[in-house]
Amino acid sequence: MNLYPLKFKPIYKERIWGGTKLNSELNKDAEGDLIGESWELSDVKGDVSIISNGNLQGRSLEEVIQQSKEELLGKSVVERFGNKFPVLIKFIDAKQDLSIQLHPHDDLAMKRHNSFGKTEMWYIMQADPGAKLIVGFNKDVSKEEYVQHLQGGTLLDILNYETVKEGDTFFINTGKIHAIGAGVLLAEIQQTSDITYRVYDFNRKDKDGNTRELHTELAVDAIDYKKKDDFKVKYEATKNKHxxxxxxxxxxxxxxxxxxxxxxxxxxxxxxxxxxxxxxxxxxxxxxxxxxxxxxxxxxxxxxxxxxxxxxxxxxxxxxxx
Structure with a gap:
């Protein structure tokens, strides 16, 4: 198969916290006022990307991997991941705060969900004045202390807030509690996994009057309770260089x-x-x-x-x- 630079049709996801910046800022053509995510490159079951350019237009990423896996992925990638595309690429528009959540590591995710864990990174593309992220705790906490705050409605008191601007970059390793705040547009790079443990959702309801599922029990054993300053990425920005x-x-x-x-x-x-x-x-x-x-x-x-x-x-x- 003669492979060339491939573009894909975005897969739009309506979210309770989504907005319209994917259209207004990134020239997408999503329909609706609550579009939270554009999945740019995905091999997640049920949401596999479709090629939009060239003579492979209309073919799925999965099909092309099956026919030309080493040519597409690379031999070493195939040895590690087989026929699976190992990363999921998204743009995210948070008009409202996302739920407070975390992702399990590989071993736990495999044991519980037969899935990879979810290590991810964020690059801030645009942020409204004062927009923030939640990343980790503002002090070391014990499992018992965390549960007390969660049950008592004071979880926000022990979380770490980061005010953000364009270009800020964050690495979110598994186990780290986090949330994208209102007014943030970002690029997300992550392992191919859709395993998320949602622990707090501001008691909000969807358009049908339902609250979203929480995963409080699953999360307790997956959380890293230490305060760590390992998430803000420092990088050079030299022109015409990697x-x-x-x-x-x-x-x-x-x-x-x-x-x-x-x-x-x-x-x-x-x-x-x-x-x-x-x-x-x-x-x-x-x-x-x-x-x-x-x-x-x-x-x-x-x-x-x-x-x-x-x-x-x-x-x-x-x-x-x-």
Missing amino acids: NNMVACKYFTTNYLDINGKLTVNLEERDSFTIYMCVSGSAQIDTSNGSETIQRGETILIPAAIKNLDIKAGSAKLLEVYI
């Missing part, structure tokens, strides 16, 4: 601020590469075809493509690979 942001066993993410042309050699990378455009627009040229991406778009470069040029008057990209 500036590393996050390197973990599940994904590596670099920040690219391109002005002019950047030649990228992928000979040593035995992995697919994803580019998320978080500002401006860029053209990606390969021997197997060219594509442009603008703010709010994502493109998948198959592992078989080993050289490319990125050209832009001004563009900021997140580069993701295994």
Whole structure:
């Protein structure tokens, strides 16, 4: 199969906390006023991405992996993950606060749900003045103390708040309690998993008058109760260079601020590469075809493509690979 830079149809998710910034800020065409997520690249069962460009248009990511897995994913990725695409790529618009939640680690998720855990990272694309995230606790707490606060309605008193602006980046390891706050638009990179333990949802009700399911019992054994300052990512922003942001066993993410042309050699990378455009627009040229991406778009470069040029008057990209 002759693989080329692949674009996909966004999968829109209505959420109780969603808004309209995916359309107004990122030029999406989602219908509705409560669109919280655009799944850009997904291999989650029931939500598998469909190719939107070139001669593979209309084919699913799953189909192409089955037919050309090493060419698409890379040999080392196939050895680790088999036929599964190992990351899930999203843009998220929080008009209201998300629920306070956490994700279990791999062992616990596999034991309970036959799934990977969910390590993730966030890049803030836009934030209203004063917008915040919740990340971790503001002090060490015991399991018993946490339960007391949860039952007593004072959980918010022991959580850590971070005011955010464009460019801020956060790494959310498994077990860390967290929530995206109202007024935040972000790019999310995560393990392919949809396992979330929701512990507090502000007692709100959906349009049918129902509260959402909580997972308080499951969460107790999955939470990291220590206060840790390990979540804010410090990174360089040198132009026309690969500036590393996050390197973990599940994904590596670099920040690219391109002005002019950047030649990228992928000979040593035995992995697919994803580019998320978080500002401006860029053209990606390969021997197997060219594509442009603008703010709010994502493109998948198959592992078989080993050289490319990125050209832009001004563009900021997140580069993701295994």
